[in-house]
Amino acid sequence: MSSNRSSYMVKAESEPACSMRISRDSDSIWCSRECARYANRIGFKNGEIWDIAIAISELVTNVSKFARTGTVTICWLRVPRSGIEFVVEDSGPGIEDIEAASEDGFSEGRRLSDNVPMSERRGLGAGLGAVQRLMDEVVIENRTSGGVRVIVRKWLEK
Numbered sequence: 001m002s003s004n005r006s007s008y009m010v011k012a013e014s015e016p017a018c019s020m021r022i023s024r025d026s027d028s029i030w031c032s033r034e035c036a037r038y039a040n041r042i043g044f045k046n047g048e049i050w051d052i053a054i055a056i057s058e059l060v061t062n063v064s065k066f067a068r069t070g071t072v073t074i075c076w077l078r079v080p081r082s083g084i085e086f087v088v089e090d091s092g093p094g095i096e097d098i099e100a101a102s103e104d105g106f107s108e109g110r111r112l113s114d115n116v117p118m119s120e121r122r123g124l125g126a127g128l129g130a131v132q133r134l135m136d137e138v139v140i141e142n143r144t145s146g147g148v149r150v151i152v153r154k155w156l157e158k
């Protein structure tokens with residue numbers, strides 16, 4: 001661990017977890033910026049911060065597109081490893097087939113190979129697959145009370 005990184009961690013230890021509300025499309029911009037800033041403060045490097053910003057942008061965009069409103073919560077993890085956790089959740093319709101939705105090219109219950117014209121699509125079905133590649137751990141689940149909860153984590157030390 002570099003000394004730079006450890007001094008950030010000492011400073012960040014007193015920071016409370018923070019929660020943000022998602023209520024419009026443009027929230028993907030400021031939510032991903034805030035998550036990136038938090039990750040920077042606890043010692044993540046540039047490339048990792050970009051990964052986090054893109055993953056949060058994809059998840060927040062999904063919330064505003066498919067569920068309209070939701071929340072993002074940031075948590076600094078210390079036990080059993082140092083890292084960061086983001087929980088993005090909503091009370092929308094949920095995802096019928098989570099495994100299929102996580103595959104590239106699967107959007108709104110259909111595959112790109114189904115030849116549905118782009119004008120009738122709202123996405124390429126690339127978001128959840130990208131999140132899986134960018135983050136170290138990803139859990140996607142339907143909430144018992146309705147809606148989706150996505151928990152993503154990135155570790156400071158691999």
Ligand SMILES: Nc1ncnc2c1ncn2[C@@H]1O[C@H](COP(=O)(O)OP(=O)(O)OP(=O)(O)O)[C@@H](O)[C@H]1O
Nearest residue numbers: 062066094101107108109123124125126127128148
């Ligand atoms: N929060 C959510 N609530 C309901 N359905 C969701 C949610 N997030 C994702 N989905 C479903 O999972 C599918 C796949 O999501 P994904 O982000 O991979 O693709 P997309 O949003 O359709 O396209 P892209 O992200 O490439 O613009 C979505 O098309 C949608 O049907």
Ligand SMILES: [Mg+2]
Nearest residue numbers: 062123127128
């Ligand atoms: Mg998406």
